[in-house]
Amino acid sequence: MNYWLMKSEPDVFAIDDLKACPNGTEPWDGVRNYQARNMMRDDMKKGDKVFFYHSNCKVPGIVGIAKVVKESYPDHTAFDPECKYYDPKSDPDNPRWFMVDVKFVKKFKEVISLEQLKAMPELEEMPLVRRGNRLSVMPVGEEHWERILELV
DNA sequence: GCCAACGTTGGC
DNA sequence: GCCAACGTTGGC
Numbered sequence: 001m002n003y004w005l006m007k008s009e010p011d012v013f014a015i016d017d018l019k020a021c022p023n024g025t026e027p028w029d030g031v032r033n034y035q036a037r038n039m040m041r042d043d044m045k046k047g048d049k050v051f052f053y054h055s056n057c058k059v060p061g062i063v064g065i066a067k068v069v070k071e072s073y074p075d076h077t078a079f080d081p082e083c084k085y086y087d088p089k090s091d092p093d094n095p096r097w098f099m100v101d102v103k104f105v106k107k108f109k110e111v112i113s114l115e116q117l118k119a120m121p122e123l124e125e126m127p128l129v130r131r132g133n134r135l136s137v138m139p140v141g142e143e144h145w146e147r148i149l150e151l152v
Numbered sequence: 153g154c155c156a157a158c159g160t161t162g163g164c
Numbered sequence: 165g166c167c168a169a170c171g172t173t174g175g176c
Contacts, residue, residue: 007161034171055162056162060163131168133161133162134161134162134171
């Protein structure tokens with residue numbers, strides 16, 4: 001099993017929104033970055049655990065846990081001209097973008113803030129805390145996963 | 153295939 | 165809202 005971190009802007013889709021979805025499950029659509037896509041398409045497996053991260057907000061940080069319940073399939077929002085994630089270069093016969101389904105597992109009582117994570121020397125190798133990182137989907141090492149859970 | 157211009161992300 | 169750091173685009 002692998003561990004991941006997925007970013008979402010809470011104004012767009014917060015962890016409470018995931019929880020409110022039918023069965024707490026929702027497709028993770030709209031990823032339009034090749035590195036992130038490759039990880040979702042090739043490496044994310046059913047049962048993998050995911051840190052749900054709130055970005056671009058007052059207190060950016062990890063707010064809870066989700067899990068992968070469906071492995072990658074074409075992101076159909078790329079085919080819809082009405083959708084803001086529309087990408088005319090993604091052909092339904094040869095889709096460019098993929099997504100997975102994630103399911104709500106738990107919400108932490110308090111945010112594990114980016115500031116908190118950055119202050120931990122054990123986590124300095126995490127892509128998340130490295131400068132200039134913009135990946136919206138990234139792998140989390142098991143050791144890092146466990147260490148972060150100790151903060152809950 | 154290089155690289156300048158442009159667009160986006162996301163912390164602050 | 166600013167801006168640094170990236171990613172993408174497109175002319176050449």
